[in-house]
Amino acid sequence: xxxxxxxxxxxxxxxxxxxxxxxxxxxxxxxxxxxxxxxxxxxxxxxxxxxxxxxxxxxxxxxxxxxxxxxxxxxxxxxxxxxxxxxxxxxxxxxxxxxxxxxxxxxxxxxxxxxxxxxxxxxxxxxxxxxxxxxxxxxxxxxxxxxxxxxxxxxxxxxxxxxxxxxxxxxxxxxxxxxxxxxxxxxxxxxxxxxxxxxxxxxxxxxxxxxxxxxxxxxxxxxxxxxxxxxxxxxxxxxxxxxxxxxxxxxxxxxxxxx
Numbered sequence: 266x267x268x269x270x271x272x273x274x275x276x277x278x279x280x281x282x283x284x285x286x287x288x289x290x291x292x293x294x295x296x297x298x299x300x301x302x303x304x305x306x307x308x309x310x311x312x313x314x315x316x317x318x319x320x321x322x323x324x325x326x327x328x329x330x331x332x333x334x335x336x337x338x339x340x341x342x343x344x345x346x347x348x349x350x351x352x353x354x355x356x357x358x359x360x361x362x363x364x365x366x367x368x369x370x371x372x373x374x375x376x377x378x379x380x381x382x383x384x385x386x387x388x389x390x391x392x393x394x395x396x397x398x399x400x401x402x403x404x405x406x407x408x409x410x411x412x413x414x415x416x417x418x419x420x421x422x423x424x425x426x427x428x429x430x431x432x433x434x435x436x437x438x439x440x441x442x443x444x445x446x447x448x449x450x451x452x453x454x455x456x457x458x459x460x461x462x463x464x465x466x467x468x469x470x471x472x473x474x475x476x477x478x479x480x481x482x483x484x485x486x487x488x489x490x491x492x493x494x495x496x497x498x499x500x501x502x503x504x505x506x507x508x509x510x511x512x513x514x515x516x517x518x519x520x521x522x523x524x
Contacts (some may be wrong), residue, residue: 321352388419
């Protein structure tokens with residue numbers, strides 16, 4: 266197989282460009298690195314191309330499509346987003362999910378994200394939501410890019426296993442409420458506690474921006490603003506941690522339904 270040794274090669278240039286959101290959006294593609302993550306890509310996600318560094322050209326354990334390209338180690342390092350690349354990356358086609366595929370699930374537990382900026386938080390929330398078999402993630406349009414390398418790494422591959430949409434959040438809340446889904450917005454100063462709520466019914470939790478919390482419009486649209494009680498000096502919790510606590514309190518309550 267021919268080895269690509271030029272940074273001007275179109276395959277290399279495209280892979281390099283996918284490190285930026287505007288080109289991910291333009292091409293509808295994104296990059297994932299590492300053998301483990303690539304092995305976990307479900308069959309309904311389309312791999313456009315597999316890129317392998319020269320020193321890993323004989324690597325086994327993963328299927329190599331005809332579009333596989335071998336790149337010199339030096340150039341592979343230049344397009345990798347990691348300090349110590351494993352020598353394997355895949356260019357994958359983005360997917361578009363329908364909000365109805367989330368809302369119409371039986372007794373859904375939905376996570377709504379209002380301006381979550383940190384890709385690490387977003388990835389952790391994806392991973393936590395999938396671990397609890399949440400129905401899906403509904404994000405405001407200004408959230409961190411779900412297809413960024415940092416988000417994908419933080420999600421540890423679980424971004425492939427839960428549906429997600431990026432929409433106008435107030436309109437989405439109205440749609441959920443019309444479907445009989447209760448909307449609970451996390452707010453540190455709320456009067457009601459998470460632990461006083463009935464979380465066995467169809468519901469959505471709204472998690473707000475790391476610095477500013479949820480917007481006033483979203484807070485006003487929610488059925489209830491709720492808090493996680495804090496007994497120490499901290500005023501609030503990390504967004505992904507708060508989300509995890511809320512998800513698993515809902516899971517704890519729902520567990521009794523399946524005994």
